[in-house]
Amino acid sequence: MVGIGKTTIAEVVYKRFCIEFEGCCFLSNVLIVLDDVNHRQQLKAFAGNHDWFGLGSRIIITTRDKSLLTKRKVDAISKVNELVRDKSLMLLCQHAFEHECPTEGFVKLCVDSLHYTKGIPLALKVLGSFLYCRSKAEWESGLEKLKVFPNKEIQDVLRISFDGLDDNEKD
Numbered sequence: 392m393v394g395i396g397k398t399t400i401a402e403v404v405y406k407r408f409c410i411e412f413e414g415c416c417f418l419s420n421v422l423i424v425l426d427d428v429n430h431r432q433q434l435k436a437f438a439g440n441h442d443w444f445g446l447g448s449r450i451i452i453t454t455r456d457k458s459l460l461t462k463r464k465v466d467a468i469s470k471v472n473e474l475v476r477d478k479s480l481m482l483l484c485q486h487a488f489e490h491e492c493p494t495e496g497f498v499k500l501c502v503d504s505l506h507y508t509k510g511i512p513l514a515l516k517v518l519g520s521f522l523y524c525r526s527k528a529e530w531e532s533g534l535e536k537l538k539v540f541p542n543k544e545i546q547d548v549l550r551i552s553f554d555g556l557d558d559n560e561k562d
Contacts, residue, residue, distance in 0.1 A: 420445045428454040434463050473510030480505060482512060486519025500530045507537060507545070514545045521545075 402417065409415040421444050425437055438450045452460065460468050474482065480501055481491045488494050493501040504522075508514035521542060522530055537545075 418444070421448045423448070423450045425450065425452045428452050428459060429456060431459060431462065434459060438463075474512060474515070475510070476505060479508065479510050479515055482515045483508070483519045486516050487522045489523075496527055497530065500527070500534065504534055507534075517542065517544050 405415070405417050423438065423444070425433065428434060434452070438452070444450070452465065454460065457468065457470075473479075480493070483501055483504065484491055484493050487501070488497075504518060508518055522533060525533065
């Protein structure tokens with residue numbers, strides 16, 4: 392029944408209990424981000440039907456499993472590609488030097504290190520953070536060690552990315 396006070400009661404209850412939760416919101420026209428979805432049940436529970444949310448609402452879903460999106464008949468799917476060389480270099484430098492360009496004397500080392508991360512942003516951040524505030528000699532030594540003993544954190548990132556590829560892309 393319109394105007395009976397459902398929204399008013401919901402607002403009172405919301406205000407009363409929201410301080411007890413880490414995060415909360417009162418929804419009408421919403422933007423929802425569902426990150427790293429890997430099970431169909433997650434989508435059904437949090438974004439079951441298009442009509443669950445108000446007009447103009449948007450739901451952004453990140454997943455490594457494109458079939459979850461195609462089976463749910465989402466409105467649009469965008470693929471995120473690896474970063475191109477220039478963007479990779481910029482991201483590496485932001486984490487290694489806290490600015491977008493290599494420090495003088497480190498250009499070749501930065502460029503040489505890009506092949507190791509394969510344009511994967513998280514791998515670039517991990518490597519840049521690993522090399523942060525290190526001397527040129529430490530960079531050289533560190534990069535040589537990575538050729539023999541790969542950094543576990545970077546390898547984990549690359550493995551997850553590789554495992555998410557379909558069989559054609561793996562070849």
